[in-house]
Amino acid sequence: MIGQVIFIIILFAAIYLFSKNAGKIRRNILLGRDTDRSDHPGERWKTMLKVAFGQSKMVKRPLAAVMHFFIYVGFVIINLEVLEIMIDGVFGSHRVFSKVLGGLYGLLIGGFEILALLVLIACVVFLIRRNIIHLKRFSGVEMTSWPKSDANYILTIEILLMTAFLTMNAADHKLQLLNFGEYIKAGNFPVSHLLSPLLPDSARSLVMVERGCWWLHIIGILAFLNYLPYSKHFHILLAFPNTYYSNLNPKGKFTNMASVTNEVKAMLDPSFTPPAAEVSRFGAKDVTDLTWKNLMEAYTCTECGRCTSVCPANITGKLLSPRKIMMDTRDRITEVGKNIDAHGKDHDDGKALLDNYITREELWACTSCNACTEACPVNINPLEIITEMRRYLVMEEAQAPASLNNMFGNVENNGAPWKYAQADRANWMKQ
Amino acid sequence: MAELIAAGQEPEILFWVGCAGSFDERAQRITRDICKILQHVGISFAVLGTEESCTGDPAKRAGNEFLFQMQAMTNIELLNAYNIKKIVTGCPHCFNTIKNEYPGLGGSYEVIHHTQLIQQLIDEGKLKAEGGESFKGKRITYHDPCYLGRGNEVYEAPRKALEVLDADLVEMKRCRSNGLCCGAGGAQMFKEPEPGKKDINMERMTDVLESKAQVVAAACPFCMTMLSDGVKHSNKEQEIKVLDIAEITARANGL
The missing domain is CATH 3.40.50.1860 (Rossmann fold)
Structure with a gap:
């Protein structure tokens, strides 16, 4: 009884805390400018099913894809087991599904155990790739101590959770064989029974191990849930809405700024009166000048670095790293959110995404080749942020590199990016 | 007009x-x-x-x-x-x-x-590869321009245009949706690159050289400039020609 009460208190505290922090992220995302992504719902569902649910973009790197698939499927399916644990915890029952499912239950638990083992293996492989092999993709200027620790924490927690799960099952199975108390026969536990020799033989100790691991597992899961909002691991949730709201246009198509269209129309046609528009700046200086989709992407990024590893600028040693663009955006919007919590809505901390986080040198190194957007397994678009920030630099600050200003001048005056006379444009025909 | x-x-x-x-x-x-x-x-x-x-x-x-x-x-x-x-x-x-x-x-x-x-003209039978220079057996690779390939998912048309040549077509390590930019896009054509350890077109040259192609087929005038410069800087002007698909087609038909 006391166990049930403690469980319910912990469960609700965990859910409350998570909702509060997830709500803050939602609020932060909605600080972004509006953009309409409600069109083509059918195509959007399809994209989400294919890219997020079906992991279609992971396969370009087969080893990582297989390992990630183990963890992903393990996570999704083992959650059925968590559902049982919740019910048992609240009602004080033991393996409540075993009574309902009968023989199927044993198969199900067997499946969970195999998945748990695969998750364990995948996490160990991932830890080795990060900490022993030192894969290049997991380093870089933006991979400072926190992002590196974050990744290791996630993998370690997952290893601990799976170990607790398997140890719990092993003790349970041993108790079942002893026909002890409520531990009724519930299958043959294909993986965990291998751990039996490591466990004590007395029923009392086994119950302690089983209960201990049960609590460790469920408290671990609830703690992990509350770690998500502080971690890149939040991608397990946001990957779905983020792919749903994907850019469905060809990658080469950049947005046409409506605010500029009105001004250009007024310039070309003096009789045109532009509709009264809200005064905002052109392009993006800070995160709140970006769209909510850009900000959602920043929270979705799990820092895998596929974007940076294919970026031609980064490959050739330039400062630009698309992953850094996303991480900076996330860090800055988190900071803006904290300012709101501490000082209210209109607080100005004198900082901005531009210069305080992302330098101009990074922005001007981009070739807009779309390799990063193509590589991202969850359809994040760093190029859009780069473009918005370039727009700010050019249209608000007039701070483009001198050679680009020359190009602008040429386009404006001669209709070509080079200094050739418009009248000579058809000279190629004469040869 | x-x-x-x-x-x-x-x-x-x-x-x-x-x-x-x-x-x-x-x-x-x-x-x-x-x-x-x-x-x-x-x-x-x-x-x-x-x-x-x-x-x-x-x-x-x-x-x-x-x-x-x-x-x-x-x-x-x-x-x-x-x-x-x-x-x-x-x-x-x-x-x-x-x-x-x-x-x-x-x-x-x-x-x-x-x-x-x-490609359409070839499909319709209006354009063949005859009456001109033979590319038969020549080792040709195709460089995907970003705004044709990833930007608009046109990967097949340029390749189909090369298939009629009966040449030895090879892909570079980074091709199609994984293709590496030549370095000119995003207005880079009109400015100096930011400081780094090498130029992007020279990075692309490693793929070109690895493919051992005699002809690099291009489909973009900016890629043409960057790839030609890359070939020049690698001192491979005798061995490797950079030609636009239109040029290859025109030559193959003796136009």
């Missing part, structure tokens, strides 16, 4: 030459080859000549949306005045801009890139 209108004629297709195709000496040769192909198959076409102006692509990628929209609206006004329905471009950047970004500003046309036109 103006002359055709004066004569009361409407061409089947407008050939949008682009700034590089108009002014860059190397790209002008490609422009003339595209014209030769159009004439060879008997398509009636027109060019805007001195009325053509930059699409605004480099301005837009560099963040100058004002200048882009000024260019776009002026061009759209002209294209609509001439009642243009179909456009073929000699450059993936013009192609992308007119196809994707002009409709929102009032300019909707059927836009294709010249490699798509060549």
Whole structure:
């Protein structure tokens, strides 16, 4: 009884805390400018099913894809087991599904155990790739101590959770064989029974191990849930809405700024009166000048670095790293959110995404080749942020590199990016 | 174009030459080859000549949306005045801009890139690879321009145009959606690169050299410049030729 009460208190505290922090992220995302992504719902569902649910973009790197698939499927399916644990915890029952499912239950638990083992293996492989092999993709200027620790924490927690799960099952199975108390026969536990020799033989100790691991597992899961909002691991949730709201246009198509269209129309046609528009700046200086989709992407990024590893600028040693663009955006919007919590809505901390986080040198190194957007397994678009920030630099600050200003001048005056006379444009025909 | 209108004629297709195709000496040769192909198959076409102006692509990628929209609206006004329905471009950047970004500003046309036109003509049996230079057995690789490949998912048309040559076609390590940029996009063509350890076109040269190709097929005048420079800097001008797909097609047909 006391166990049930403690469980319910912990469960609700965990859910409350998570909702509060997830709500803050939602609020932060909605600080972004509006953009309409409600069109083509059918195509959007399809994209989400294919890219997020079906992991279609992971396969370009087969080893990582297989390992990630183990963890992903393990996570999704083992959650059925968590559902049982919740019910048992609240009602004080033991393996409540075993009574309902009968023989199927044993198969199900067997499946969970195999998945748990695969998750364990995948996490160990991932830890080795990060900490022993030192894969290049997991380093870089933006991979400072926190992002590196974050990744290791996630993998370690997952290893601990799976170990607790398997140890719990092993003790349970041993108790079942002893026909002890409520531990009724519930299958043959294909993986965990291998751990039996490591466990004590007395029923009392086994119950302690089983209960201990049960609590460790469920408290671990609830703690992990509350770690998500502080971690890149939040991608397990946001990957779905983020792919749903994907850019469905060809990658080469950049947005046409409506605010500029009105001004250009007024310039070309003096009789045109532009509709009264809200005064905002052109392009993006800070995160709140970006769209909510850009900000959602920043929270979705799990820092895998596929974007940076294919970026031609980064490959050739330039400062630009698309992953850094996303991480900076996330860090800055988190900071803006904290300012709101501490000082209210209109607080100005004198900082901005531009210069305080992302330098101009990074922005001007981009070739807009779309390799990063193509590589991202969850359809994040760093190029859009780069473009918005370039727009700010050019249209608000007039701070483009001198050679680009020359190009602008040429386009404006001669209709070509080079200094050739418009009248000579058809000279190629004469040869 | 103006002359055709004066004569009361409407061409089947407008050939949008682009700034590089108009002014860059190397790209002008490609422009003339595209014209030769159009004439060879008997398509009636027109060019805007001195009325053509930059699409605004480099301005837009560099963040100058004002200048882009000024260019776009002026061009759209002209294209609509001439009642243009179909456009073929000699450059993936013009192609992308007119196809994707002009409709929102009032300019909707059927836009294709010249490699798509060549593929269509081959499919229709109007264009073959005969009567000219033989590429049979030659080792050819194709470099995907970003704004044709990833930007608009045109991967097959240029490759189909090469398949008729009966050549030894090889892919580079980074190709199709994994293709590596030549380094010129996003207005980089018009500025010095940021400090780094090497130039992007030289990085691409490692793929070219690894493919052991004798011909690198290009489909973009900016890629052409970057790849040709790369070949030059690698001292491989004798061994490796960089040719546009239009040039290869024209040569193979003896045009």
